Amino acid sequence: MVGAAPSTDAGWGEGKTVLLATTWVQTLCSAAMLLVPTLAPQIAAAFGLPTGLVGLQVSLLYGVAMLVSLQAGVVARRLGACRASQLAMLVITLGCAVALLQTPLSLFATTLLLGVAYGMTNPAAAQLLARYTPAPHRNMVYSIKQTGVPLGGILAGIAAPPLTQAWSWHVSFLLLGCMSVLTALWLQSRQPRWDRHGEAATSGKGNGSLALLYRRRSLRWMGLAGFCLAAAQLSLISFAVAFMVEELTITLVMAGIVVSVMHAAGVAGRLGWGFMADRLGASLPVLIGLSIGIAVLFSLLALTGTHLPQWLVVVLLVLAGATAIGWNGVYLAEVARTSVTAEVSEATAAVLVLTYMGVLAGPACVALLVWLSGSYAISLLLPALAAVMAVFCLRRCGRVHHQEQASWQQ
Incomplete structure (x- = not known):
């Protein structure tokens, strides 16, 4: 199977515009x-829900995104x-509008809608990036695009609390909805050109991500690797402060600062590992080294x-952020490299189904181990084991992909 390549009539200048657009779309989806x-106390009070129940919204959202990924590539x-x-x-715009109804049912509907949007984003972006x-x-391009995830978190963290404090939580949802619809309108100016190759007319079967996972054993192994790495990443993010x-x-304020530095290290890591993979001309060794x-x-x-001294533990946590939060771009680039252009969106959706399972399973398993052992430190052995896996x-x-290539050439 040949790797994805940009179309012959598309210059790298157009590719940079595609990269900007896909990164911005990823940023808005992550912020949503x-x-x-980010606004859990205010949302809980406004909707008449316990704050802890609002916190379950992220798990539900990822679950919806996982299910949507089954057909997002198609x-x-x-x-x-x-x-x-x-x-x-x-x-996203519809989800933000529904949230303004301010009822528990509307929050549930908003979560479903945002999960649908999040599940659709990566396969579509992968298809565009593979072509241009x-x-x-x-590797560098996919890593830059994946910085949209932490950038969305930064956008939500910086903008939403001040807007809510100055006016109300409604303003944050209104602003995000307006930014999303304006982005959709801007994309319309590019849509005839970017979609002119007619994905609808491609000869693929279009049976969804599960069919592709069934056909390609190498993709199954890649998806399982994503499951393990996502479990380690979310375990770190979820339990670092505790x-x-x-x-x-360490004080709560200082712990929050350390977590912010960890996310910044994750952004730097995504760019650095992407640059390294491009210089080496190989993604898989970098992913193995990161694991x-x-x-x-x-x-x-x-x-x-x-x-250990606190400063040394903080250094280890920041390094963990650079690795456990920084693998995603190189990972998706490797998926694109081993797929033909017409199947990149479905291959990306396929591995993301398993990756989202890791997002859900990792923190839950660590929480169970914390409950059994009474120690956050010992519980970190679980994501270490996931990285070994x-x-x-x-x-x-890597081995299966070489075997598949040999069989395709015969």
Whole structure:
């Protein structure tokens, strides 16, 4: 199977515009996903719900995104990748509008709509990037696009609380809805050009992500690696503050600062690992190296974290952020590299189904281990084990892909 390549009539200048658009769409989707958790106390009070119940919204949203990914690749091919991105923006706008009804049912509906939008975004972006990105820049381009995830968190964290304090939580939803619909309108100026190749007319079967997972064993191994890495990433994000405050006696304010630095390290990591993979001309060795690094860092935190000086633990946490939060761009670039252009959206959707399962399973399993052991530190051995499993899956993926290539050439 040949890797995805940009179309011959599309210059890298157009590719940069595609990268800007897909990164911005990813940023808005990420901000929408994190808006309710960012404003959890205000939302809970306004909707008459316990704050803890509002916190479950992220898990539900990811669950919906996982289910949507089953067919998101097919949608991107049949409607066109740019049209699918426009649809995601309009779904966010609708979700924000429904939230203004301010009832528990409307919050549930908003969560469903935002989950649908989030599940549609990556497959559509992958289809566009695969067509317009030169192969030597693939890893860096996908890594830049994936910075939209933490950038969306930064946007929600910086803008939403001040807007809510100055006016009300409604303003944050209104602003996000307006930004989304304006983005959809701007994309319309590009849609005829970006979708002119006619994904709807491609010869693929269009049976969805599960069919592609069934046909390609290498993709199954890649998806399982994504499951493991996503479990490690969300375990770190979900329990870093609790670990620092309850077991390292770091103040809540300082712990929040450390987590912000961890996310910043994740952004830098996504760019750095993408640059490294492009220089090496190979994504898989970088992913394996990152997985080994994640396993080592989590093991050190689990076994020695409570005995080391606080500054050294903070350094380890920041390094964990650079690795456990920084793998996504190179990962999606490898999926694109091993797929033909017409199947990139479906292949991306396929691995994301398993990746979202890791997002749901990782924090839940760590929480169970914390309950059983009474220790956040010891519980970090679980994501370390997940990273070791990711190494195995990635190595199997590489071997199986070579076997598949040999069979296709016969």
